[in-house]
Amino acid sequence: MRHTYGKLLPGLNLSDLAGKLIVIEGTDGAGRTTQINLLRPWLEEMGHAVLDTGMTRSALAGEGIRRAKEGNNLGRVTQTLFYATDFIDRMENEIVPALRAGFVVLTDRYIYSLMARGTVRGVDPVWIRDIYSVALKPDAVFYLRLGVEQLIPRVIFSRGFDYWESGVDIFPGLDMYESFCNYQKALLAEFDRLSTQYGFEAVDASTDAKIVFAQLQERILTVLDPEFLRPRPAESVAESNIAVRITPRHESSERSVPRLEGVDDFTFRPFVPSLRALRHTNGNSHAK
């Protein structure tokens, strides 16, 4: 049975949300998108229908938030609530229907990033937590952890400074670089605190993307329905550091026992067409 963080939204039935909700958290530049782009085809290949979602992708508030951020006059309370609107719209219209249809939902950031951003801006963390008391508790939160030193080259040297990502709204007196360092340091400290509070599974994101991916694979396999995972391939993944391919459910004659077929270093077959069709019909029309 799925749970929320304390409060239930009207009309939300938690009893039939059979899918898995997996959160990838981490600061900017931690490689969340890279990992989700690796995890999605891997999960689909195993026969899981996947929905991936992330901040400001809601049909309702995504565009509004982007426009509001262009103006640089978005207050911290307004910002917190605008993001909450975006999150709840996606939760109600994407995440919940996908879980109901038995999907694995991979979400790029979750309420924790929003808590961290608000808190470092001086917004009462208890207030933010109360708002997100209606959020679903995920099955796992993987925290891609990166120190500020490693984060600087990854973010700044690849795409330059961004006003909000550098926290210029809260450090107006500093130049972009100093502001960025202060802001990201504060965010990291807050993430570390949240990690303890909410029991994140930390993953060292400073290493090679393939190694991070292998670690995520290993841990995600323990989250997925054990019915489909016997014998558990975790050991071989850990040893080999490479992807494990499991026969997709629909190809296997014995439905509940996927067979390990061996490894092929990051060469993925095309997505299973039937699952893609399923995603587009059962999933939500807002999904990109």
Next chain:
Amino acid sequence: MDIGTNVRIGPFEVFFPAQPAAVESAHGTHRDYPGRLFIVEGIDGSGKSTQLMLLHKWLESKGYGVVFSEWNSSPLVKDTTKLGKKKKMLTPATFSLIHSTDFADRTEKNILPLMKAGAVVLCDRYVYTAFARDVARGMDRKWVRDLYRFAVKPTVAFYFRVPLETAIGRITAARDCLKYYEAGLDLGLSDEPIQSFRIFQGHILEEYERMIPEFGLTVIDATLPVEEQQAQVRRIAQGHLSRATDLRIRP
């Protein structure tokens, strides 16, 4: 006027900076603000907007610096609310959140700084509108109250109390049709807009009644003649302005 024990609609006093260097120094409580905040509440057709307009004229004629802020009017959030309503995308939760976003923008950019600057701020609808509507839509009472903890507490909250049938008579006489969310048609109470409106506004009315003691709303009998209601409103407002001559921008 004190509010419920577990609810603090405290002006930003609830925000404690996680990083003192990162945010402005501690916020004062509303009692420290030199401004005054008068707000009007009531169901559609209660005549509250007329009364606020008359109060506005009077305050201006007395020389106060008066600023008016209307529910659901933030330019930053307007397009999103419009999109949600037009495409009927709003659930009770997102309806609640987008309105709180709108209110937050007006609080951060107008209401709070104006209170600090010493203006007389008038609001047509305030947090109580959200409390009434969102709870009528099925949102948790405490969750909605918590959502608005950042709001500045009004100097006086006038509640224009009117029987349901009177309000419905006024609304239906004045308009051709009721809007989707206004009539609560999103809740499936009835397919017939007037009937849905009646049931929905009935729930809202119950919530307002509950809030009178909870938040110490100042009740005005909205069935009285307009002039008589206005005389009461001005008398009460006057009581909160008597020692505030410094708020006048001209003699």
